C-alpha cells in the first residue's frame with residue numbers, strides 16, 4: 001500500500017527557518033512530485049539562532065536562507081514574522097495563521113508535535129492546531145473567506161526523535177538529496193555545529209531519516225502522527 005498525494009495541498013507550519021528542512025522537506029518534495037501543491041509557513045524570524053561568531057542582521061540572513069531553500073523545493077513560502085522565543089498561542093497569532101491557511105487552502109497541515117522539546121515549536125504546534133479549526137469557522141473573520149473543510153493535521157517528528165512514537169512513515173528516500181540541499185542553504189545554522197553546544201544539523205538529519213527508514217523498511221523516511229480529532233480526522 002502506498003499513499004498518494006496527487007490531489008493534496010500540503011502546508012508545513014514550522015517555528016524556525018530550518019525546521020521544515022529537518023522534519024518534513026522529503027515528504028513535501030514527494031507531494032510535489034506526485035502532483036500535489038506545497039507550502040511552508042515559518043512563524044518566527046530565526047533572529048536569535050546565533051553562533052559563537054554573531055551575525056549582525058541575522059533575521060535578514062535567515063530570510064534569504066529560507067527563501068533559497070523554498071525555491072529549491074518549489075514551495076510557496078509564508079512567514080509569520082514573530083520573534084524567536086516570543087511565539088505564543090494568542091488571538092493575533094491565530095488570526096495571522098488562519099489567514100495563511102485560507103490563502104493556501106491546505107488539505108493537510110504538517111505541524112510540530114505538541115510535546116516537542118522547544119518552546120517555540122510547542123507554541124507553533126498549538127497555533128497550527130487552533131488555526132486548523134478556526135480557518136473553517138465563518139464567525140472568525142480575516143481578509144480571505146473561510147475554508148469549506150478544515151485540513152487534516154499530522155504532527156511532525158522531533159529533531160532528536162525523543163518522546164515521539166511514530167504513527168505513520170513517509171518513504172522519502174528518493175527525495176533525501178533535495179532535503180539535504182535545502183538544509184545546506186542554512187549556512188548560519190550549519191556553522192553552529194562547530195560551537196559544541198549545538199548539534200551538527202546535517203548529520204542529525206541524516207541519522208534521523210536513516211533511523212525512521214530502518215523502522216519502516218525504507219532506505220529513508222520521515223515520521224508523523226495523525227491528529228485524529230473531530231473535523232480534522234480523515235479516512236486514508
Ligand SMILES: [Zn+2]
Nearest residue numbers: 015016019118
Ligand atoms: Zn526550530
